Amino acid sequence: MWNIWSSEWRMTSRGRSYYSIAILWIVVISLLLALERTNGAISGYTNITGTVVNIMLYILPLFMLIFGSFSIANEMENGQWRLLCTYPLDIVSYFFGKLGGQFTAQAVCFSLAYWLSMVIGLLTGIDISLTWMLVLFLFSMLLILFFLTLGLFIGSFVSTKWQALTLSVAVWFLLIMIWPTALIAILGALPYSMIGVLMKIAMIINPAEFLRFFLVIRLDGGSIFGQAYDGLVPLFNEGIVWGVLFLYAFVFIAALGFIAIWYLKRRRAQ
Amino acid sequence: MKRLRIFLVFVALLIIYEPSSFAESTLQQQIDQTPIGGTLIVKSGTYEDPVSINKPMTIKGTENTVLSYTGEGSFINISGEGVQISNIEIEATRLPIEESAIVLAGNYHKLNNLTIKSAGTGIKLDKANHVSVLESSFTGTSEGHAINLWESNYNTFGKNSIRNVQDGFYVEYSHHNTFKNNKIWDAHYGVHLMYSNSCLIEENESFNNFTGAMIMGAEDAMVRKNTFTENNENVNSQGLLLYDSRNVTVETNEIHNNRIGIFIEKANVNTVKDNRLQSNFVGIQFKESENNRIYQNDFLGNVNDAQAIESEGNQLDGNYWDASAKIDSDGDGISNLIYRADPYFLALTEEVPEYQLFFQAPGMTILQKMLKSTDEELLTDSGPLMDPIQSNNQNNQADLPVWIVSGLLYIGSLFLFIKGRKQR
Numbered sequence: 001m002w003n004i005w006s007s008e009w010r011m012t013s014r015g016r017s018y019y020s021i022a023i024l025w026i027v028v029i030s031l032l033l034a035l036e037r038t039n040g041a042i043s044g045y046t047n048i049t050g051t052v053v054n055i056m057l058y059i060l061p062l063f064m065l066i067f068g069s070f071s072i073a074n075e076m077e078n079g080q081w082r083l084l085c086t087y088p089l090d091i092v093s094y095f096f097g098k099l100g101g102q103f104t105a106q107a108v109c110f111s112l113a114y115w116l117s118m119v120i121g122l123l124t125g126i127d128i129s130l131t132w133m134l135v136l137f138l139f140s141m142l143l144i145l146f147f148l149t150l151g152l153f154i155g156s157f158v159s160t161k162w163q164a165l166t167l168s169v170a171v172w173f174l175l176i177m178i179w180p181t182a183l184i185a186i187l188g189a190l191p192y193s194m195i196g197v198l199m200k201i202a203m204i205i206n207p208a209e210f211l212r213f214f215l216v217i218r219l220d221g222g223s224i225f226g227q228a229y230d231g232l233v234p235l236f237n238e239g240i241v242w243g244v245l246f247l248y249a250f251v252f253i254a255a256l257g258f259i260a261i262w263y264l265k266r267r268r269a270q
Numbered sequence: 271m272k273r274l275r276i277f278l279v280f281v282a283l284l285i286i287y288e289p290s291s292f293a294e295s296t297l298q299q300q301i302d303q304t305p306i307g308g309t310l311i312v313k314s315g316t317y318e319d320p321v322s323i324n325k326p327m328t329i330k331g332t333e334n335t336v337l338s339y340t341g342e343g344s345f346i347n348i349s350g351e352g353v354q355i356s357n358i359e360i361e362a363t364r365l366p367i368e369e370s371a372i373v374l375a376g377n378y379h380k381l382n383n384l385t386i387k388s389a390g391t392g393i394k395l396d397k398a399n400h401v402s403v404l405e406s407s408f409t410g411t412s413e414g415h416a417i418n419l420w421e422s423n424y425n426t427f428g429k430n431s432i433r434n435v436q437d438g439f440y441v442e443y444s445h446h447n448t449f450k451n452n453k454i455w456d457a458h459y460g461v462h463l464m465y466s467n468s469c470l471i472e473e474n475e476s477f478n479n480f481t482g483a484m485i486m487g488a489e490d491a492m493v494r495k496n497t498f499t500e501n502n503e504n505v506n507s508q509g510l511l512l513y514d515s516r517n518v519t520v521e522t523n524e525i526h527n528n529r530i531g532i533f534i535e536k537a538n539v540n541t542v543k544d545n546r547l548q549s550n551f552v553g554i555q556f557k558e559s560e561n562n563r564i565y566q567n568d569f570l571g572n573v574n575d576a577q578a579i580e581s582e583g584n585q586l587d588g589n590y591w592d593a594s595a596k597i598d599s600d601g602d603g604i605s606n607l608i609y610r611a612d613p614y615f616l617a618l619t620e621e622v623p624e625y626q627l628f629f630q631a632p633g634m635t636i637l638q639k640m641l642k643s644t645d646e647e648l649l650t651d652s653g654p655l656m657d658p659i660q661s662n663n664q665n666n667q668a669d670l671p672v673w674i675v676s677g678l679l680y681i682g683s684l685f686l687f688i689k690g691r692k693q694r
Contacts, residue, residue, distance in 0.1 A: 006693060013690035022687075045549070046571040047592040050630035057632040108686040115680035122673060130672045137679075180628040181637050184618075192622075199624040212631065223502065223527045223549060224573045226619070226626040 001093030001100070008071070008101020018109060021063070025113030028059065033121040033128075045221030049132070053215060056140060057208055061147040061176055064106065065168035068151015071102055073164035076155075091264045095152065095257055102148050107141055114140065132219065139215045142249070146207035149253050156260035156267075175206050196228060207252060214245065297321045297337075301329070312337070312358065320345055324376075326352035331359070339371070340364055344394070349375040356382035365390035367413045374398040374422075381406065390414040392435070395422040395444070402426040410435035412458075419444040419466075427452060437462040438476070441469065449474060460498070463488045471496060480504040482528065486513040497524040498531075502551070505529075509550065512537040512559075520545060531572065534559045546660055547572060551626075552616065556581035556649075565589060568658045573629050576611035576649045590655040598656045609654040614641040 012018060032052045075081045084094070118133055151168060158164045174182065183202055187195050203209045216222065217236040225233065235244060297312065298321045304310040309328040316338040323329070323346065331337075339345040339362040346360075353376075362371040370391035372381070377399045384406040386392045391414040395401060399422060407430065408416035416432040419425065419441040431453040432438040438454035441447060442464040453475045454460040460476030461483040463469055468490045475497045476482035482498030485491050498509035509528035512518055518540040525531040531550035532542060535557040546568045547553040553572035554564065561583045568590045569575050575591055578584060594609040615634075618641060619626045628634055 009690050010693055013687075013693075018691075047630075050571075054630065054632045104686075105690060108683055108690055111679065111683040112687045115676055115683055118676040119680050122676060128672060130669070130675060133672070133676060177633050177636065180625075180631050180633045181640070184625065184637070187622075195622055196624045199627055203627060209627070209631070213627070221549060221571065223500075224551065224571075224626070224629050226551060226573075226623050227502075227505075228624045228626060 001090075001097040004094055004097025005100040005104070008098050009104045010101075012067075012071075012102060012105035013108075018105070022109050022113055025110055026116055028055065029114055029117040030120060032056075033117055033126060036126070045216055045219035045224075049219060052136070053139070053212065056136075056143065057176055057212065060110075060140060060143045061208055062169070062172045064144050064147035065151040065154065065172055066165065067106060068102060068148040068153075069155035069158065069164035069168045070151075070161055071098055072152055072155030073158050073161045076159050077161055085268045091261050091268065095156070095261050095264065099149060099152055099253070099257075102152070103145055106144050106148065110140060110144060111137070135215055135218045139211055142211055142245070143208065145249065146211070146252060149256050150207070153256040153260045156264050175208055179206060179209065199228075200232070204248075210248065214241070301327070316340060317345070320347060322347040322349070323353050324348075324350040326350065328354040329356075329358070331357040333357075335359065336361060342366060342369065344370045344373045346372045347375075348372065348379055351377050352379065354380045354382070355384065356380075358383075359385040360387070362386075362388045362390065365414070367391075370394035370414070370418065374401055377401070380404075386416075388414060391418050392416045394418045394420070395425060396420050398422045398425065400424050402428070403430060405429045406431075408432040408435060408438075412436060412456075415440040416454075416457075418442075419447065423447065426450070432457065438479075440464075441466045445469070448472070455479065459484045460501075462486075463491060467491070475499075477501065478503065480507050481511050482509045482525075484511040484513065485515050485518055486511075488515045489517050491515065491518045493518065493520045493523065495522050497526070498528060499524070499526045500528070502527065502529040508533040511535070512540055515540065519543075524548075525550065530555050533557070534562055538562065542567060544659060546570070552577060555579075556584055559584065561585075566655075566659055568660055569593070570658065573626070574611070574613055574616045577613040577616055578649050584649075586649060586651045587653050588655055589651050590658045591651065592658070594651075594654050596654065596656050603656050604653045605656055607654070609651040610648040611650070612638070612642070612648055614638055617641060 032055060036048050036052060114137060118128065121128060150171065154167045154171065155164055158167060187198055203213060214236055216224065217233055222233040222237060235241065297317055298319065300310055301321060301323055304327050306325045307327060309330060311330050311332060312335055314336045318340050320341055320343050335357065336359045339360065342364060345362050360371050365371060365388055367390050370393060371386050371388040372393045374393065374395045375398050379398065379401045381403045382405060386406065387409045389411050392408040392410065393403060402425065403417065410416060412434055413436055415437045416435045417427060417439050420443065422444045424446045426448045427439065428450045429452065434456045436457065437459040438452065438457050439449055439461045441462060443466060445467045446469065448470045449461055450472045451474065455478045457479045459481045460479045461471055461474065463485045465487040467488055469488065471483060471491065471493045473495045477499045479501050480503050482501045483493065493510065501507050501509050507528060508530040509525040510520060510532045512534045513536060515537045516539050520532065520542045522544045524546050526548045528550045530552045531547040532554045534540065536559060538560045540562045542562065542564045543566045548570040550572045552574045553569045554576045556578040557580065559581045564584065564586045565588045570592045575593055591609050594605065595607055596605040597607055598605055
C-alpha cells in the first residue's frame, strides 16, 4: 500500500498540472481574503464568510471529483490497470494507496496555497482570527478527502476518462448545485412529518452539506439553522464534535471504499 | 408562706408578661418602636405576618440577614415617604402569583442591595413616585414579575439582576421611569412597557428571554446602548418589539442571535439608528407600520435582513448590509447600487422550518432565481453604506499565535510540496 501511496503522490506532484493547480488555489484564496478584508476583522460567521465557503464548495469538490476519478480511469484507459492485474496486487491496498497518495498531493498543494495566502493576508494587515483560519482549513481538508474518495469511487466504475468526467460533473451538480432545489422538490411530495427526518438524513448523506453544517456551527453561527436543528447543533459545538467527525469520515470512506473495492475485484476477475 | 405567695405572684407576672415581651421582638413591633428617621437593624428570622412601614426610616440588614416569610399576603407594605431598606435577603416562597414580596406606595423610597426570592412578584410599585431600586437581585419561579409598576412615575431601577421571572419589569401607565444597567435573563419579557410614556431603557442586558424588551402603546421612549441577545426561546420571540408605539428612539443597541432582531408592529414614526443587528433570523420586520426611519444600522449575517408586511412609507437609508452587492464609484462611502432585501428565504422557511438548513447553501442561488419575490415585497435601501458603522474589532493587528501557526503551517506545507516532487 505504501508503494502505491508514494508512487501516486510522486506521480501527481510531478504532473504538469500540479503547479497550475497550486497557482489557481493561491489566486482564489488570496482574492477571497481580499474580499473578506472589507469586513474589518475576520472571526465569526458572517455573510462574507458564507461567500468564501460557497466558492470553496463550488470549486474544491469539482476538482477533487475529477482528480479522483481520473486517477483510476486513466489507468483503465492506458492499459496500466491490465498490467497491474497480472501482479498479485491487493485491491484494498490499491484503492487506499491511491486515496492516500492523491490526498497527500492535493492536501499539500492546497495547504501551501492556503497558508501562503494567510501569511500574505497577515502581512498586508488583515486581522484574521486563529479559529477562523483553522476551521476553514479543516473544512477544506475534509472536503478534499471526502470528494477524492467519491472521485475514486466513480473512477472504479468507469472505463474511460470521458465517462469519469461526465459522472464527476453530474455528481458535483447534484450534490452542490441542485441539492436544495432537488430536495425541496422531492420532499414537497412527501408527508410533512417526514421532512424533518429526511432533511437530516440528506444532510448526512451529502458530505458537502455535512461539512458546511460543521463549519457554520464552529464559527458560532449555529443559531441560524433555527429550532429544527437545536438537537444537532450542541453535538457540533462541544468536544464530542471530533468523535462525530472521525466516525463520519470512517463510515463514509469505509462504505464507499468497500463498494469500489468489491467492484474492482470483479473487474479484475473478468 | 408570704414569701411563697410573693414568689407565685412574681412567677405569674412573668408568665403574663411573657407573650408581650415575645411580641416586642416581632418585626412590626421593632418597626413601630423605631423613631421617625431612625434606623432599625434587623436580624435573620422567619416571619408569618406581614409588616407595614408608613414613616420615614431606614431598615438595614447585617451580613447574611435572611427574612423568611411564610405568609400568603404581601410581606412588606411601604407607604408615606423616605423609607430606605438595604442589605436584606427576602425569601417569600409561599407567595401566590398575584401577591408581592414588597408593595410600595408614596414617594422617595430607596431600596438597595436586596436579594429577593419570590414565588409571586418581587416588588410592586402602586402609585409610587421617585423610588429607586438599585443593585438588587430577583429570582422567581417564572410566574410573577420581578418589578411591577402601576401608575408610578419618575422611578429609577439600576444594576439589578433578574432571572427566572415572568417579566423583568412590567410597567403599566407609568411615565418617566429609568431602567439602567440591569441584567435580565430566563424571563418572558425583559422590559415590558404598557401605555407608559417617556421611559428610558439604557445599557441593560436582556438575554435568553422570550422577548428582550416589549414597548407597547408607549410614546417617546428611548432605548439605547442595550444588548438584546439570544431571545429565541419561543416561536414568537424577538429582541425588541415595538407595538402600537410612537416616537420611540432605538439607538446604539447590540441585537444578536434573536429570532427577530427588531419587530415593529402597528407602530408609526419611530427611529432606529446606529444599532448592530447580527445573526438574527430576521434582522428587522415591519407589520402594518408606517413612516418609521431606519438609518445607519449594521446588518451582519442575518438569515433574512429585512421584511415588510402591509407597511408603507418606512424609510431605510444609509445602513450597512453585509449581504448587499456594493460599488462605490465616487468614493463617498455610499454604494451606487440600491439594496433590496428579498424575503425569498423567509417565504421558503415559513411553512417548513427545516429548510433553514439551506441558509447560504451553494445551491441556493438557483432556488433564489425561482423564488424571486415581487417588487412590492422588497424593502429597499436607497443608499447602502460601503463599510460597517461600528468596526468589529478596533485592534487591527493579528496576534502572535496567529502569525506563528500560519507561518509554521506554510513552511510545513512548502517542505512537503518540495518533498513530493523530489522523492524517488
